[in-house]
Amino acid sequence: MEVLKKSIQYVKGVGPKRLTLLNRLNIFNIEDMIYHFPRDYDNRSHYKNIKDLQIGDKTTIRGVISGNSQYIRINKNRNIVKYLVRDNTGFITITFFNQPYMRNKFKPNDKIILNGQVKGSSYGLEIINPAYEIIPNLEYKTKLDSINPIYPSTEGFSQGQLIKIQQNVLDMVKNKIIDYMPENIKKENKLCDLNFALKNIHFPDSVQALRVAKYRLVFDEFFLLQLALMQFKNQIINNKNTVPLKSNEGVDLLIDSLPFKLTAAQIKVLQEIMQDMEKATPMNRLVQGDVGSGKTIIAIIALYKAVINGCQGALMAPTEILAEQHYISLTKILRPMGIKIGLLTGSLSKKEKEEISQGIKDGKVQIVVGTHALIQETVHFASLGLVVTDEQHRFGVRQRAILADKGNNPHVLVMTATPIPRTLALILYGDLDISIIDELPPGRKSIKTYGLTLDKRNQAYDFAKKELEQGRQVYIVCPLVEESENLDVSAAIDIRDELATTYFSDYEVGLLHGKMNPKEKESIMKKFLKNEIHVLVSTTVIEVGVNVPNATIMIIENAERFGLAQLHQLRGRVGRGHSQSFCILLHNNKSETAKERIKIMEETTDGFVISEKDLQIRGPGEFFGIRQHGLPDFKIANVFRHMKILKRAQNQVEILLKEDPNLSLEKYPLLKSKIQEKYGYFQGI
Numbered sequence: 001m002e003v004l005k006k007s008i009q010y011v012k013g014v015g016p017k018r019l020t021l022l023n024r025l026n027i028f029n030i031e032d033m034i035y036h037f038p039r040d041y042d043n044r045s046h047y048k049n050i051k052d053l054q055i056g057d058k059t060t061i062r063g064v065i066s067g068n069s070q071y072i073r074i075n076k077n078r079n080i081v082k083y084l085v086r087d088n089t090g091f092i093t094i095t096f097f098n099q100p101y102m103r104n105k106f107k108p109n110d111k112i113i114l115n116g117q118v119k120g121s122s123y124g125l126e127i128i129n130p131a132y133e134i135i136p137n138l139e140y141k142t143k144l145d146s147i148n149p150i151y152p153s154t155e156g157f158s159q160g161q162l163i164k165i166q167q168n169v170l171d172m173v174k175n176k177i178i179d180y181m182p183e184n185i186k187k188e189n190k191l192c193d194l195n196f197a198l199k200n201i202h203f204p205d206s207v208q209a210l211r212v213a214k215y216r217l218v219f220d221e222f223f224l225l226q227l228a229l230m231q232f233k234n235q236i237i238n239n240k241n242t243v244p245l246k247s248n249e250g251v252d253l254l255i256d257s258l259p260f261k262l263t264a265a266q267i268k269v270l271q272e273i274m275q276d277m278e279k280a281t282p283m284n285r286l287v288q289g290d291v292g293s294g295k296t297i298i299a300i301i302a303l304y305k306a307v308i309n310g311c312q313g314a315l316m317a318p319t320e321i322l323a324e325q326h327y328i329s330l331t332k333i334l335r336p337m338g339i340k341i342g343l344l345t346g347s348l349s350k351k352e353k354e355e356i357s358q359g360i361k362d363g364k365v366q367i368v369v370g371t372h373a374l375i376q377e378t379v380h381f382a383s384l385g386l387v388v389t390d391e392q393h394r395f396g397v398r399q400r401a402i403l404a405d406k407g408n409n410p411h412v413l414v415m416t417a418t419p420i421p422r423t424l425a426l427i428l429y430g431d432l433d434i435s436i437i438d439e440l441p442p443g444r445k446s447i448k449t450y451g452l453t454l455d456k457r458n459q460a461y462d463f464a465k466k467e468l469e470q471g472r473q474v475y476i477v478c479p480l481v482e483e484s485e486n487l488d489v490s491a492a493i494d495i496r497d498e499l500a501t502t503y504f505s506d507y508e509v510g511l512l513h514g515k516m517n518p519k520e521k522e523s524i525m526k527k528f529l530k531n532e533i534h535v536l537v538s539t540t541v542i543e544v545g546v547n548v549p550n551a552t553i554m555i556i557e558n559a560e561r562f563g564l565a566q567l568h569q570l571r572g573r574v575g576r577g578h579s580q581s582f583c584i585l586l587h588n589n590k591s592e593t594a595k596e597r598i599k600i601m602e603e604t605t606d607g608f609v610i611s612e613k614d615l616q617i618r619g620p621g622e623f624f625g626i627r628q629h630g631l632p633d634f635k636i637a638n639v640f641r642h643m644k645i646l647k648r649a650q651n652q653v654e655i656l657l658k659e660d661p662n663l664s665l666e667k668y669p670l671l672k673s674k675i676q677e678k679y680g681y682f683q684g685i
Helices: 016-024 030-034 100-104 159-172 183-189 194-202 207-239 251-257 264-277 295-308 320-337 350-362 397-404 422-428 454-469 492-501 518-529 564-571 592-603 607-618 643-659 669-683
Strands: 040-043 058-065 070-075 078-087 090-097 111-121 124-128 131-134 147-150 284-289 312-316 341-344 367-370 384-389 411-416 433-437 448-453 473-477 509-512 535-538 551-556 582-587
Touching: 016 159, 030 159, 078 100, 090 111, 147 159, 159 194, 183 643, 194 207, 207 643, 207 669, 251 295, 251 320, 264 284, 264 295, 264 411, 264 433, 284 295, 295 312, 295 320, 295 367, 295 384, 295 411, 312 320, 320 341, 320 367, 320 518, 341 350, 448 454, 448 592, 454 473, 454 551, 454 582, 492 509, 492 535, 509 518, 551 564, 564 582, 564 592, 564 607, 582 592, 592 607
Parallel strands: 090 124, 284 411, 284 433, 312 367, 312 384, 341 367, 384 411, 448 582, 473 535, 473 551, 509 535, 551 582
Antiparallel strands: 040 147, 058 078, 058 111, 070 078, 078 090, 111 124, 111 131
């Protein structure tokens, strides 16, 4: 429908100034405005009898003016007008400040409708400066007793202005929007018409109409995204062929040579991966595992399987530190098996990069570990059979696809240590099969976690000194690099300088933050790994992948500034050796949310439990940066609040794709067009 793509500047009431404000709200065309949904509603349709009113109620009253006004002049510039309003159950006073014209506004026995907040005063119950309307009878329907939208806005843009523009937009498209949802799906899921939903999400005829409209629009968001992702997954399965990697010669020998036994969860996930790699369609699998659950060894065995089947493997990590750690692990385990392993990162010299790239191209390098450098145009593989991406949330869908495109439909294994509730994982990774390592290796000691208020910081430092005296190392994490006037947090630079001259003056105190260049970061981390730095003051750049077994204390400053999932990731930097490790959360305990987070962290080290709580507290948008995946944020759906609708939408997608995987039946052309319009850029469908 062309009118939906028409610029918002052509709508009545939108001048140059308002156009700028609308653009600030990411509203550029008619469709953007229609899908700029209210964040809340002022429900004036809910009436109360005067006798049932409570102080603090924001309510609507229908009543009758009882007698004449009372006018009180306080001084030259201040005056008050009061009326008494009655209904069949009692009386309430309405008061108007500095509006002298109101003294003759109402006559005795005028029937009126009022809306406002109930307060207590010496007069009894009172509403100050209410919205009002004189009505012919007490059953009369007015705009005042409607359900009014409250929109996300920006400075300089009033709700009244936004409402008027939205009304003008809806008038332009009234009953003209083509409903892409097939009738059979609407009937099966009790969905209202799209035009009805869009009108009533903004200006509901009733509470029930609002509920029906919201249900339709929430269902649509879940359904369209799941349909796009599942279609994409089916295309991969049906349209792509790869070389089955069936040989397992030497795999058992490799597993037996490990200095530890695989857990039952690791064996189960490894079997799923091996079975996938032996198929003629490419594997596309996500492995979720909590911090320390042993994902890396699973990836190493899978890469070895690719090599013994005559193919190359690639492992892409988000940082050079993590890439180097993986390189060391692979070299230690696979080089004795005669496997040639290469490392390709941005900090290598030009000559080193050229040598590694040539080895990859001619097949001499059988497994390459690297950062984003792996997806550069100059990197070519002889026979790429398996792509592994670690800490997937640091890469987007496109980056994953670019690396996979360097081979002939290679198998793809995605790993993340960020525990994601399974339902949310199905949204973020709907194109992937999901495996979960839900068991930690035996003997690993649980990290003891304690919350301390900021005034007890000295206790945390005293405890850390005892660990340092035992030869251990300490992390101290701060949320900011520099002081901010807006946030009451300590700067990492200042803390490092303070601690180096006071508490930890007998030890080497290092500093790591995001404003350092890559070489500086690498140098600091290598010194910490070698125990040349004893206390590392850092921002969240150490959140992912850093493995220093000798570090046993994690102190997190201003822990209330972090989400639960991030606190859990940071905590996972310790507890990697055989010694007992500790995490101390220094926090400002004024916030109830902060108290709740600290309590959860103290009570559990289960990342999946924590992720569920985090999703509940913060919502999916903040919990996990969906935009990083090439997927849009939801405008109205909420994974936690609308879980039942999500499951219904997912079930409907499964039914639909069993019937018509390519949406080629006559009843689905509009739906297919909508998917291509909304998600074609992501999928290539």
